[in-house]
Amino acid sequence: MLIFLRLCLASMSMELRHLRCFLAIVDEGTITGAARRLHLTQPVVSRTLGQIERHLGVRLIDRSTHHLALTPAGEAFARRAAVALSAADAAFDPEQLRAWPLRLGYAWSALGPHTADLLRQWDSAHPDTPLRLLRFVDVVDALTKGDLDLALIRGDRVPSALHVELVGQEQRYAAVPSDSDLAGRAGLTLGELARETIAITPVSGSTTPQLWPSDARPTEIVSTRDTEDWLATIASGHAVGVTSAATSSLHTFPGVTFVPLTDAPALPVRVAWTDPPPHPAVEDLATLVRAIIGSADPP
Known part of the structure; x- marks a missing residue:
């Protein structure tokens, strides 16, 4: 405004x-x-x-x-x-005269297992400002077009045109076909995954080939459109993937098993909004997101 x-x-x-x-x-x-x-x-x-x-x-x-x-x-x-x-x-x-909703966008998993806590705590502290969670393939594009007030961004994509704040980190997990030998492991390494075809979602995903050392990057990459396409590609046995702990806890999919990665760097989680904020409660929500992620178990 x-x-x-x-x-x-x-x-x-x-x-x-x-x-x-x-x-x-x-x-x-x-x-x-x-x-x-x-x-x-x-x-x-x-x-x-x-x-x-x-x-x-x-x-x-x-x-x-x-x-x-x-x-x-x-x-x-x-x-x-x-x-x-x-x-x-x-x-x-x-329709918005009685209340001015606050729109939080995400690409994959919102706050994962902490999503319900976010909604409940926000509703308790701000009963007159409804919080709407909206999923977009490209949350940065939705934010710049005015379709969102605040966006959750995972990974290293940090748009310079937006106000961006780091709110926490999450452990990375491997997503592998449930009938593969990898699914029975207690943990996996990036090197082990590099031998496989890696499914990557270029727009909304948090994984790129740069996650691997320059001399040990995977040679086979397959691009997927969105979360469902990514999960289906892995379930079919055509690839494996890397994602966040939030995805592993929120997205169950027949034929996909999530295994912790033992040597991957933690995944940064950020909130972003346009400057000045498009909604007066944006910074309050950013503070709550930071508090909830900060109180979670470290990766």
Whole structure:
């Protein structure tokens, strides 16, 4: 909401229609497509874009090619505009007048076995602010578009455009086919897994080949779309995987066994949000997440 105020209330010449028009251009990739989507004429869309650029004093879109391209300033403004418009839509949503939900996004396992504790403690301390857990394949993208207020991020992906805080660490586990020899082990090493085909989910997963030493990385990698695809690939015997303790405790899947990794570094868990926070309770939730993960058994 603060972003919305900065963008729209700082100058009465800028209105929500300017944000909608700009984001339509970004989504469609052309003035013509944006005009068609908004039921406007091309000159009106071009004029609106020009008004925004003159107001900001920067070029937002490179018009030198047939397919419009965002400038660096345009990319930054697109993120801010998406969050601002989402906040404005929420402000005018009659369904949200009684309460302003706080949206926490995650890609795989929320807080694992501590998810119920998070929900109960939040509800007890903040009964007037409902907490919604939302799953996205790409939580960073959802956050920058304004679809989330706060995101849980596992691994080393730390977006520079967001406010990011480390809240804890989790042990890593191997996910292996239940009928394989690996499933009966009390523990496994990265070296043992490197001999196998490794299933990786590039967008939402926390594992990359860089987890292994440079001279001992797996040679066979298979990409999967999401959690279910990853689990099914392993259950079928086509690959093994590496994941967090939260996944091993929350996702049971026929044919998949989770075994602790004895030599893998702990998996960092972070919370991220846009700056300034899109919801006044964001920092309170970050504090609670940190407290719950911090009170868990260390990896």
